[in-house]
Amino acid sequence: MPDFLLEIGLEEIPARMILAAQQELATRVEMLLREARLLEDSALIRSYSTPRRLAVRVTDVITLQPDIEEEMVGPSWKIAWQQESFSPAAAAFARKAGVSVSQLRKVITPKGEYVGATVLRKGESAQAILMAGLTSCIGGLYWPKNMYWRAGKPERFVRPVRWLVALLDEEVIPFSFAGYTAANLSYGHRILHGPEAVTLANASAYEDRLKSAFVLVSPEERRHGIRKALDRVTRTVGGARWREDEELVETVVHLTEWPTVLLGTFETEYLSLPQEVLVTVMRDHQKYFALEDSNGELFPHFLTVLNTEVDAEGQSIIRHGNERVLRSRFKDAQFFWNADQKSMLTERVEMLRNVTFQKDLGSYHWKTEQNLTIAETVSKILADRGKVFDKSALLQAVLLAKTDLTAELVKEFTELQGIVGGLYARTQGLGETVAQAIYSQYMPASMEDAIPMTIEAQILGLVDRIQTIASMFSIGNIPSGSRDPFALRRAGNAIIRILAESQMPLRLEELIAAAGQAQDHVAPFLRERLSFYLRETRQFSYDVIAAVLATGDGDIPDICARCEALTTVRGSANFMAVAAAYKRIRNILDQAKESGMDWSSEEKALLREPEEIALTEAVSRLSAESDVLRQKRAYQQALESIAGIAPEVDAFFTKIMVMTTERPLRAARLQLIETLLSSISGIADFSEIVIA
């Protein structure tokens, strides 16, 4: 069984796009072969990528599709068989099917009798199928950003295509794309191998042949190699480890074809800069790994991943060059840091008048004032509920939170906003609580990021974001579809996360109200963010979320606890029975109400049937019990005790006719089931639960 190899040679693909494209190409090639029945069960699909290529190799490709027999159905038997022989219509069908008239026969289908034939379909060669299918395999690849490069703009692709390889073992499949026709010529590392083509004798030689041209085509191999090399080089610095950074490893994996690792050094004087600044420069701007000791303190060293392998002299040249760049960047940072100390954060509040928050709303000074008002309101609610926090530190942090936007260091390294403010607050002696709050105000920055550690920072984060959302909504900047230019959904998600994970005694509605005049769209928007959080982060199912959100507006931790309990209990037979009864009771009561019945003042004494009495007792037991459990937020136990009355409920509805014509009795029964309903409500609306 031959191997198939496809390689697309490109000018350097953006690192962030490579992995997804590699996987998509593999899937597309596999689909092409699988749909054409050209894959043996034993077939293996391997995919590769470097900045300059995407490739797929498939083992055990079937060279020729097996012939298949297919049943064809023609005109109805009545038309095909006339006067004891096949009609001209039947003959026409036979020609179309490629069989002789004598091979026609009657087939019986559910729709009636027809003429039919068994047709032999000759299998096509893998060569032919690949030839026909590869162009669209490549052309259809998704890229986040495309470009044109050829005159007449015949195709868009991520970067210009520079060669194509397609081999079935040693045989070339000469399909074309982007002006190139596939051959058996690939290209090696730009420098280490040079511009000459690399001939691939056959598909299975791909990895080894490219390795001899200084290209490791497997990103796994490069990833492994880079990690090992980082470890090895780090060992030359006593007591050091490289700061783990999966994202950065991924980036350098996709920036290199032949990675090696080099250690560089910077002057210890720069260690006086905060490590956040040093790491940002090294990581975000230079793609260097930081070295640290076991306490996380930085060493004056860095690791850079090269896309080449050089001799000792080359190493010293490259090291020197990288150190030169880093030194000038650190020098800049140090300059900005020192320059920034000339104005205290407290003096910068006024400067915020010149920094626009949003042109139709106002400056960051305006925003700060708004934030302060909201912070006062929220503080009061929390204080009333006995939450302990440092209010004056909080208000100080809110006041100074945005002042670092006027700092040179933040203008240079925008990703350090907040962090720089926090560091300056600490340096300027504003106290650890204030500094922490400013420092971590933008957390969580992503779904994975943690929420801020301190309550003051959490409150600042909530206040700042609700102000942003409410004010943006007030001028019509409401996210819709994929349009969310102010990242308000992310702000909303952060609010939900902080409320859910901080256990702060503050309800979403209260936070929204604190942001000022009622905003019609804000509440639904944040409820949608809440559903999103319950669904995507907490993985609750749709019906559980709907059931819980339909009942009671507890705070978010309470909502989470109820979802949790409902998810655990919902599978039990007893619970399902009660949930089903819940719907039934609601229907009965709705009907009764609609027909104008009144049952408010009836006597329980009228109830005499054993099932009625049993249920009455069960309900009063349950009411007492589940109230206590609900108070304690022991929702799972509460739901279990609700489920526990399933036998009584079941017996009641089996034996008892609620809507009896005897009015007083009917009223008493209605009253009973209404009490039942209210004692099992309050945690969730069970009618939302999908019963399997």
Next chain:
Amino acid sequence: MSGQLTNPLTFQELLFRLQTFWASRGCVLQQPYDVEVGAGTMAPETFLRVLGPRRYRVGYAQPSRRPADGRYGENPNRLFKHTQFQLIMKPPPADIQELYLESLTAIGIDLRRHDLKFEEDNWESPTLGAWGIGWQVMLDGLEITQFTYFQQCGGIDLDPITAEITYGLERIAAFLQDVESIYDIVWMRDPVTGAEVRYGDIRLEEELQFSVYNFEYADVSHLWEHLRLYETECQSLIDGARVLENSKDRMKIGRYPLLAAFDLCLKCSHLFNLLDARGAISVTERVGVIARIRALAVGVARAYTNQQTAAGKE
């Protein structure tokens, strides 16, 4: 320093080598454009030549003025005016990256002893209505070149596509000569006496005085007034071109001064940069002024394209 060339290129030799290299690859060599521009891309040899179907290859050094980047000659890495070597290939040959690597060898960079990466970096100029796809070329961690495939210019979709290669000459020279400050770059070395003229000898005063002017003296109300005057004149030329569009008179169309209109647009762009450096443009106004200049650039680009077609040049 170990391994660097013992006698690295002077600043002017660096320029010679690049010019010689690209001339030998079939490029026209042009002189710098003599109207202030913020980048080589804004010179008409790029902005106007990339429009329309005609093939073109050109290389030129372009002093690029960015008033806000001025540092009174005190910062070793930042300049008000730096020099770009700008290369345009329309359409780009298939081996353009290899040619670029050869050009690095031509300026004395032994690629076998350096680390070279093409990292994604797309370019966009809102004031020019232009954008492209490409890379920053990193050599030992230093960005030495911006490499862009133009997709749009003056709001017009381009066909054919042009490749633009922009070398930052001061950076490259400081790297080759291994000096910490741009002002220490050897600009020229007397072949007889070996006496050196440094970058600072030639340019420091200019950096200082223009920083002073740009940040302290430039009269804001006059700048706004100049901007308005240049804008009005540019716009009226664009309007005039629109009137001509229905004309059948090729001669009349061909002599219409759109190149002058573009100079006026460049003036506006530079005035905007000066106002920006003076801190005279609030964030709110900024977007609006950019839109005004963009309207001029787009207007000229459109009119120029039509002129080329109508005058039968394309």
